[in-house]
Amino acid sequence: MFKIIVTAIVLAIAVSIFWNISKLKPETTLVEFTAPFVFGRFYIPEDNPYTNESVALGRRLFYDSKLSGNNDISCATCHKQEQAFTDGLPKAVGASGKPLSFNSMSLVNLMWGPRHFFWNGRVATLEQQALMPIAHIDEMDQDMDELMDELQADKTYQQMYAMAYGNISPENTAKALANFQRSLISANSKYDQYLRGEINLTEQEEVGRKLFMAHPDTKVSLRGGNCIDCHSQFLTSGFATGFDGFSNNGLDDDNNLADGLYEVTQDESHKGLFKVPSLRNIAVTAPYMHDGRFSTLQQVLEHYNSGIKMSKTLSPLIIEADNLEKLDNQTVSLHLTDEEMAAIIAFLHTLTDESFLTNKAFSNPFVAEAEDD
Numbered sequence: 001m002f003k004i005i006v007t008a009i010v011l012a013i014a015v016s017i018f019w020n021i022s023k024l025k026p027e028t029t030l031v032e033f034t035a036p037f038v039f040g041r042f043y044i045p046e047d048n049p050y051t052n053e054s055v056a057l058g059r060r061l062f063y064d065s066k067l068s069g070n071n072d073i074s075c076a077t078c079h080k081q082e083q084a085f086t087d088g089l090p091k092a093v094g095a096s097g098k099p100l101s102f103n104s105m106s107l108v109n110l111m112w113g114p115r116h117f118f119w120n121g122r123v124a125t126l127e128q129q130a131l132m133p134i135a136h137i138d139e140m141d142q143d144m145d146e147l148m149d150e151l152q153a154d155k156t157y158q159q160m161y162a163m164a165y166g167n168i169s170p171e172n173t174a175k176a177l178a179n180f181q182r183s184l185i186s187a188n189s190k191y192d193q194y195l196r197g198e199i200n201l202t203e204q205e206e207v208g209r210k211l212f213m214a215h216p217d218t219k220v221s222l223r224g225g226n227c228i229d230c231h232s233q234f235l236t237s238g239f240a241t242g243f244d245g246f247s248n249n250g251l252d253d254d255n256n257l258a259d260g261l262y263e264v265t266q267d268e269s270h271k272g273l274f275k276v277p278s279l280r281n282i283a284v285t286a287p288y289m290h291d292g293r294f295s296t297l298q299q300v301l302e303h304y305n306s307g308i309k310m311s312k313t314l315s316p317l318i319i320e321a322d323n324l325e326k327l328d329n330q331t332v333s334l335h336l337t338d339e340e341m342a343a344i345i346a347f348l349h350t351l352t353d354e355s356f357l358t359n360k361a362f363s364n365p366f367v368a369e370a371e372d373d
Contacts, residue, residue, distance in 0.1 A: 031055050035109075035187045036195065038234040042111035048127065048175040050182060053164035056365075058180025060160065061173060063364045066150050067134050069141040070095055075133070075177070078104040081362050084281035085184065090292025094139035103292040108186045108280045108356070113237040114245030119274050119290040121246060122264050126178035131170060144170050186280045186356040194350070195234070201350060208347030211340055216323045225344050226304070226321035226334060230276045236351060238276030247315045248272040250308035250332065251289060257311050260290075272313045281356065283349045297348060301341040308332040 062075040079085035085107035091099040117129040133139040151157045165172040214224025238245025261270035288294040323335040
C-alpha cells in the first residue's frame with residue numbers, strides 16, 4: 001500500500017510539472033530596446049507580453065520555410081533584412097509564382113504609427129496581420145493544421161513555445177511573429193545621430209531636411225517639399241489617429257483609381273487612399289509606392305513635383321502645396337528646382353540605418369546555428 005501511495009504522489013507531481021510547463025507564462029521583463037523619446041508612446045497588446053522568449057520564437061518562425069505549404073518560402077522571402085525587410089520587387093511573388101497585388105512593405109518601427117496594417121489597412125493588429133500571408137493561396141499557401149503538426153513535431157519549437165506562451169497554437173504563432181516584428185526598431189540613422197547632437201548634416205542634407213519639414217507658403221516666401229504633411233517628422237510614417245495615416249497621393253485619376261482603403265471601409269471618400277509608409281531606410285527599399293511603379297527616389301520626387309493626377313479624393317494637402325503663387329486648383333505642382341529635389345533626396349539618404357540592416361538580433365537564426373555547428 002505504501003508503494004502505491006508513493007507511486008501515486010510521484011505521478012501527481014509529474015503531471016503537475018508537465019501541466020505547469022505546458023501552461024508556462026514568460027517570466028522575463030519587457031525586452032530591452034532603445035528608441036528616441038520623440039517617437040512617442042508605443043502600443044503592446046495586454047494579452048501578448050513583449051518578452052525575450054516571444055521575440056526569439058517569432059524570429060525563428062519568421063525565417064522558417066515550414067510556414068509555407070511547399071516548405072520553400074518564409075516571411076523573410078518577401079522581407080529581407082538588408083533591404084529593410086522589403087524584397088526589391090515591384091510586387092511580391094509568393095507560392096503561386098504570380099505577382100501579388102501590392103509591393104512588400106518595409107517592417108520597421110511598427111509599435112508606432114497607424115494601427116492599421118497592409119497597404120489598404122485591412123487588419124487592425126500585427127497579430128491579425130501575421131497569419132494572413134501564411135494561409136493565402138498565392139503567398140505561402142500553408143494549411144494551418146498541417147503547420148501546427150509540423151511545429152509540434154519539432155523539439156526546439158516545443159521548448160520555445162512552452163517558454164514563451166505555454167503551448168503551440170495558431171494564436172500563439174501569430175503573437176510570436178507580431179512581437180518579433182515589434183522588435184524591428186530603426187533609430188540609429190545619420191538623421192537620428194543628428195537629432196541626438198552627435199553629428200552635423202552636410203549643407204545639402206540640411207537644405208533637404210528643411211524642405212522636407214516645410215509646407216510651402218508663398219505669402220512668407222517659405223519653400224517646402226510638403227513631405228511632413230503625410231510623413232510624421234521623426235517616424236517619417238503616417239499619423240496614428242484614425243485613418244490619418246492613409247492618403248491619395250495623386251498616382252492616378254478617377255478613371256484609374258484603385259480601391260485602397262475603400263475596399264475595407266466602403267467609404268467613397270477613402271477610394272484611392274493607401275497607407276503612408278515609413279521613409280526609414282527608404283534608399284534601400286526601392287521600388288516605391290503600393291504597386292512599385294517608381295524605381296528611383298528621383299522618379300518619386302518628379303511625381304510629387306509635376307506628375308500628380310487629379311481625382312475626387314486627392315489629398316487637399318497635396319493640392320494646396322505649391323512653391324509658386326497658386327492660380328487654380330486644377331494644376332498641381334510643387335515647382336521645386338532640380339537642386340531642391342536633389343537636396344531632399346540627399347536628406348532621405350540620411351534615414352538609412354546601417355546598424356538596423358545588419359543587426360544580428362534581426363538576422364536568420366538558422367544561419368547562426370549552422371555557423372556554430
